[in-house]
Amino acid sequence: MTKIKLLFTCPHNGTQHTDKVRVIGDLPNTCIRSEFSIVNDIGTEDLTERIITHIHRLSGKDPYKQIAKVDREYVDHNREGPCAFEESDLRAQTAYEEYHKGILQIIEEILPQNENGIAFLFDIHGTDNVEVKGNFIEVIIGTDKGNSRQSLTEISPDYFWGPHGLIPLLKKNGIRVFPRNESEEIAGFELDGGYTIQTYGSSQPRKGLVAIQIEVNRSIRGGMYCREKFAADIADCIWSFVYPFI
Numbered sequence: 001m002t003k004i005k006l007l008f009t010c011p012h013n014g015t016q017h018t019d020k021v022r023v024i025g026d027l028p029n030t031c032i033r034s035e036f037s038i039v040n041d042i043g044t045e046d047l048t049e050r051i052i053t054h055i056h057r058l059s060g061k062d063p064y065k066q067i068a069k070v071d072r073e074y075v076d077h078n079r080e081g082p083c084a085f086e087e088s089d090l091r092a093q094t095a096y097e098e099y100h101k102g103i104l105q106i107i108e109e110i111l112p113q114n115e116n117g118i119a120f121l122f123d124i125h126g127t128d129n130v131e132v133k134g135n136f137i138e139v140i141i142g143t144d145k146g147n148s149r150q151s152l153t154e155i156s157p158d159y160f161w162g163p164h165g166l167i168p169l170l171k172k173n174g175i176r177v178f179p180r181n182e183s184e185e186i187a188g189f190e191l192d193g194g195y196t197i198q199t200y201g202s203s204q205p206r207k208g209l210v211a212i213q214i215e216v217n218r219s220i221r222g223g224m225y226c227r228e229k230f231a232a233d234i235a236d237c238i239w240s241f242v243y244p245f246i
C-alpha cells in the first residue's frame, strides 16, 4: 500500500509495565515539575487508530504511526530523556529510545530527498481540561507558538489560518477549539506543544516537518461512539488541511 507523508504519534496510552514506577521526587532538577504526570491519556491509542483508518478511507493511502507501548507510569514518551523514566529502569530507557528512534526513521523516509518538500506529524493526546483562558474547549491545537509549523508558514504564510487551515476547518465542523485565532496561538498557552513537536517540528534543523500537537478532551474521547464520530470529523479536517502538500 502506498504511504503518505503523514505521521501520527501517540505517546501516552501504552499498557506495558517495565521495572520502576516514576516518582516526582527522583526527577533531575532540570525537569519541569508541573509537567510531571504518571496518568495515561485514556482512549488515545484507539482514537489514533480510528483517525488513521479514516485518513486511509479519504486518501486511499496509509499514514505512518508510532504508538507508545509502555504505560506513562513508567515512561513519559513526550519528555526529554532524563525526565522521561527512572534512571535505574533500563527496560524503560530501551522503550523510550526505540520510540524516538522509530520516529526519526520515519521522518528520514517522509522528509525528502527533495529539500523543498514538507511532511506532517500529529501528536495525539488527551486532556481533562475543559477550558483554556476562560473558553470552553473540546480540542487544543499546539504549535509551540507557531514555531513547529514554521516550514508551512514559509511556503504559504496565510495557509494555517486560512479557509483550509486546520483550526478554521475544525471550527467549521462545529468543534470547540483553542487557540481561536493567530494572536492566541502566538501568545502561547498551557499545552501548546511538548517535547515531541518541539524536537521534530520545523524550528529544528530538520526544517521540513510540520509538527502539531492535538489535545482531545475526555468528553469526546471517553466513549466509543463519540470517539468514532470525532475521529471521522478530525480526519476530514486533517486531510483537507494536508493534501495539497503531500
Ligand SMILES: [Zn+2]
Pocket (backbone or CB within 6 Å): 012, 041, 124, 125, 126
Ligand atoms: Zn498526553
